[in-house]
Amino acid sequence: MSNIDRRTLVRGSLAAMMAGAAISRGAVADTSEPILLGVSGPLTGPNAQYGTQWKQGFDLALDEILAAGGINGRKLAYHFEDSQSDPRQSVAIAQKFVSDPRIVMELGDFSSPASMAASPIYQRAGLVQFGFTNSHPDFTKGGDFMWSTSVSQADEQPLLASYAVKRLGLKKLAVLHLNTDWGRTSRDYFINAAKEYGAEIAVTEGYIAEERDFRSTLVRVRDSNPDGLVLISYYSDGALIARQARQVGLKQVICAASSVYSPKFLELGGDAVEDVHVGTRYFPEDPRPEVQKFIAGFKKKYAGLEPDAFNAYAYDAMNMAAAVVKIGGTDRRAIRDAFAKVKDVSSVIFGTATFDVESRRVKGAMNAELVVRKGQFALWDGKPT
Amino acid sequence: MSSWLDYTINGLIVGNVYALVAVGLALIFGVSRLINFAQGSIYLVGAYIGWVAVVQLHTPLPLTIILVAVTSAIVGLVIERFGLRPLQNSVRIAPLLATIGISFVLDQLVMLTFSPNPRALPSQLPDVRFQIGGGTIGPLDLLIAGVGLTSALLLFVFLRYSKLGWAVRATAQDRDAAMQMGVDVNRVNQAVFGIAAALGGVSGLLVGMYYNQIDTAMSLQATLKGVVAEVVGGAGNVPGAVIGSLLLGLVESYGVAVFGTSYRNLFAFLLLVLVLVLRPNGLFASARQAPPEPLTGTFIAPSRPVRIPRWALLAAAAAFAILPLLPVSFYVLQTLINAWLLGMLALSLTLVAGTIGQVSLGHAALLAIGAYTSALLSLTFAVPVGLAVIGAGLMSAALGTLLISPSFRLRGHYVSIATLAIGEIVSLVILNWESVTRGPIGISGIPPLSLFGHELISPTSIYWFSFGVMVVLALLQGRLLGSHLGRSFRAIRDDDIAARAYGLSLNRYKALAFIFGGFAAGVSGGIAAHLYSYINHETFNTQQSILALTVVILGGLGNVVGAIVGSVALVGLPEVFRIAAEYRILIYGIVLLLLVRFRPQGLLGTM
Missing domain, CATH: 3.40.50.2300 (Response regulator)
Incomplete structure (x- = not known):
């Protein structure tokens, strides 16, 4: 079929489009396209x-x-x-x-x-x-x-919960999450896993994507006396929450989902995101060749x-x-x-x-435990912050 | 107890931020009786000019502020001169549409210039924190409060004691009388737009620094919150706008305190509806103040509708009906399906906005109510889809009318703002009422459309179905407009006092219009739910409401054929401009502005 000339091909594709793709698709393939x-x-x-x-x-x-x-x-x-x-x-x-x-x-x-x-x-x-x-x-x-x-959040959130609870030793958590289908699903998986690992959930707060002011939310968080904050956020809202948490005087450990992993998080958060822990799928010094x-x-x-x-x-x-x-x-x-x-x-x-054929998803995401040190993401050295 | 002090302080701090936008909106509303939807875009422009100044030019703060104020003022003057002044003798609603178009254009220009990625806008003030209650405030909080209060005070003095200020107030009270007294109304308008834009720009800069973050999505949110604060304080009342903003901040903060974060905006909009119902002129309007909207219906000026001969309509309907039989792609059919669904919404809105004069900015809520009703009826109660869609229409008619009824006593712009708030409330209730609506997870697996046991799956059959439903609704509405009832609706729109004097019960007729309109919108939402198979609280958002209003104004208020033509145009244009990729919304905004400029009464004229 490689000898079909270009004009025929174009005409053929147009006709196929007009007819609503009824024409067989193999006929218009051309190795030069x-x-x-x-x-x-x-x-x-x-x-x-x-x-x-x-x-x-x-x-x-x-x-x-x-x-x-x-x-x-x-x-x-x-x-x-x-x-x-x-x-x-x-x-x-x-x-x-x-x-x-x-x-x-x-x-x-x-x-x-x-x-x-x-x-x-x-x-x-x-x-x-x-x-x-x-x-x-x-x-x-x-x-x-x-x-x-x-x-899958069923995969990712237990990893984050394990970082927060088992590795950082947090026992009473405040969870702030984006109130979307993603944030809500993640929150539920996170809470289940964290409870299983023996932590207590002090409070959960869902916020809408356009929200910028979190000060009152953070007062609620403070009043619930958590020993750590978990952010199920994107980088822009995650940075806002971290900044305002420090402004309202919360000094607890902050642990965030991998979706904040972006240089923008550091840029937008500034000093406030120092010592924030992030569970991610890869990190810059990762020796894996693909990374x-x-x-x-x-x-x-x-x-x-x-x-x-x-x-x-x-x-x-x-x-x-x-x-x-x-x-x-x-x-x-x-x-x-x-x-x-x-x-x-x-x-x-x-x-x-490799896809799991049943769920049509991929299982077994990589895990890296990072922390922000001196304005950079670095592998967590196991030292408490 | 100390927490309450913190909630109070936090409420005041965020109220402070809202005040900056609200003051600019109040000033423009005071003079032009116009909700300037472009104010949020000027705020965005100010923030990005500030970013250029701070990050690239390294200007010191005072210079940054002056630079931002001057540039934003120039933007404001350009908007006034080229966007709004040409419209001053046309329909009252045309400038409103123009500001929406301008905001599209400005937002897109900023996005194309600076990319949509959020940027950090570092504060240029020393990072000192003062302990208050459990939290701290910084110098930027004080600066924002200072700018807000000072500008409100300066404006107050300017309006009360300077000659130009008197001219501004005279123009606000009665434009024609002011002109007769020799006031240069155009100069007044220029002054007002310049000042308001400078304020808007500076507020964008300060708020950007406050959060150390600016992005192109900040404009609509700023406008929404600013409008709420402004109306709570009394539209057009500058000191009222400041107090309204602080009150809004407090209500939100206490709302979070008592019910949690996801209820925050619910309280903001409930406050707005409450204020509008109890004190429609705002909390701080004096009793002596003249009514904020004219008593007779100059809001929607009648024009001569374009007469389309019956044979042409029939021919057009026939052409669209046989379209799927011609070799057109499914993409074209799908685009037209979207147009027919929007057309049903536009029929609904053109009835309530055009025919009876209740300009609704929350119409997407009716879609959402319909969509959720139909989805839940068919999924939970296994109601056949055809019946579920009718149920959707009935539910939207009933619930929509009930929800909107508090706004029946309002006029003009206030109806728009109240409906905007009601629309937001519906969306937030959907988000929070998880036991019924499944909250943010949404409803998936909604069965496809079906009629009498036959599934309508191919684009062709969905096309015919939605086209048929729309035509039936349009014919019904055409009959309605020609009837006694239709004449009564228009009488209420044109002069509600005269209508009342003739013994028409306004509320009853408005309710009838919303029942009919709610049904059409609900059916549209219901069909959409089955078409998409998945809906959540974001599917039917504020942008849909604004789009519907644009369609209606573009087609000609109250004009049934206009609503359909407008839908095809506004669904089709962005698709036609696809070739322009990132530029398509910009082009769409410019085309919209040109249409408003040259056909302010709509393509087919007000009916």
Whole structure:
């Protein structure tokens, strides 16, 4: 089929799009054209920052994939559609992707409402929706075309609880969490694990994403007399809470979920995030080669910028997509089946990632116990703060 | 007990922060009777100019403040001159839409220039902390309080004792009379916008330093809280805005103290509704003050609607009905499905806002009520989906009317603010009422649409279904407008005193309009729930309410066909501009502004 000329190909794809993708997809494949992934995510709107971070991670991974010879000689590329994390737009994008024969797989969306509203469309059309930041426990229950490398909170939170309770010896915890599906699910897993390890939960407070003022919340925390604060937060709100906690005179140990792991957390938090403990999936001095390659490559490509957790998720996701496409080729169903076949894909977050076919998620995230020392994330040396 | 002292201090501190925005809003409202939705964007611009000054130019604090104030004032003057002045003789509602468009444009410009990543904005004041109660305050708290109080005081003196200040107040009281007395109204407006923008910019700078964090999402939140504080204090009353802000801060802080953090905004908006119902002019309005809105309905000026011949409508309806049979992509169909769903919401809003004059800014709440009703009926009680969607309409009609009824006695902008608050309250109740709504986890696995046992799964069948429902609702609404009831609605909109004199019971008619409108919105929400299969409290947010209002104004208030044309336009435009990637919302904002500028009565005119 490599002798189909370009004009025929374009006309063919247009016709296929017009007819609603009824035409067989294999017929328009051409080895000179890149293999195209569709990305649905926020580039404008309130979550725009995460879409930009995705792009950074994707682009780095794609550079490396191309340098290593691409996918059996073909280039891998993505087409990013801005959804503003709005379900109304993500469903339209989903229809666009499923009826575009060039798209072999979809990545995203960012928020659960946007991703899960589009899931029925991807499932019915038979296009894989690879929701690599979708930790909502029901995301992969949308169907056998929904796969996720988002670290399951059932995995991550016990690790954080073990850091806080077993390693730091905290016995009475105040939990502050983002009141979203992610924050709420995480909180429940955290509390269960912490209780199992013998800690007591003094108070839990859920806050909305737009919140900036936490002083009154922190008075409630203070009155409950905890010996440690646990933040199930993103980096911007996590930094705000840490700052205000110090301002209202709370001196307790602060322990935060991996989602705060970002140079922005240090920049926004300043002195207040000194000695904050963070359970993460990787850290800069991690000797693992995949981590060193990722960090060095990222700094080189982005003028010395330190990568953060969302960059890493996107980087891993693109590498996973490449591994899957290598096995599955460009047929959408074969790609779905390839997810079950990929083994031990090198991953910053998991070390090596292999899907659990039942849950369509990856288990066994890596664990690193970090602490902020002198304005930098460092491996915790076991000394109390 | 010492905790209560801490809660009080914290409430005052955050109230202090709100006051900076509220004062600017109050000033503009006082003169132009306009809720300036762009105030939050000027605040954003100020914060980022401050970042450039502090981080890149290393200016000392006084110079930073002057730089930010001057640049923001220039932005304000540009907005006034090019965005709002051309609209001063058009419909009263056009400037409101223009400020929404301006805020889109400004927010996007900032985002494109500085990237959406949050940035640290370090405070330039020495880091000294003073112990008060259990916590500490820093010099920035004092500076913010100082700026807030000083500006309120200066404005008070300016308005009361300077000649330009008198001109401002005269203009506020009666624009035409002021012009007859030789007041240069344009100069007054310029002065007000300049001052308010300077204040807005400086507040963005200070608040950014206070949290050591600025990001492009801060603008809408600032506007929301500022509007609440301003209205609580009495719209257009500058010292009232300061006291209103402090009160808002206190109520939020005590709300957190008693019920916990997730109830915080619930209390802010309940306070607002309570104040509006009990003292619609705000807590600090004097009894002598003239009513804040005109007695007769100049808020929505009648215009001549564009007459579309019946055959053209029929032809358009037929063309859209057979569209799925033509070779169009599912993407186009899905986009039009979104347009039809928005169209149902717009029909609802154009009835209550356009026909009876209750401009609602919380209409997404009706969608949410419908969506949750339909989802829960079909999931928990196994009601067939077709019936559940009708149930959604009925529930939205009943509950929506009940919730909005306290605002029936309000007029003009106050209705908008009350409905905005009610919309937020509904969303927060959904978030917190976990036993029913499953809170932030949301409801997943909602069954797809089905009719008489046949599942509607293909985009084609969903298209026909939603198009059909919308057409039926539109026809019903067209019948309604032509009936005696429709004429009564318009009589209330145009002159409620005259309408009352003719024996119309205002509340009853407003309730009827909301029942009909609530049904349409509820059905739209219900269908959306089954389409998405997953909903949570974020699915139907404030942006949806603002979008719906934009559609309605764009199409022409009260105009049934206009609502549908507007929906297709506003769903379609951002999709058409997809090619422009990050720039598409910017282009959308500019197109919106141009439409308001050249067709302020809407594409098809007010009916």
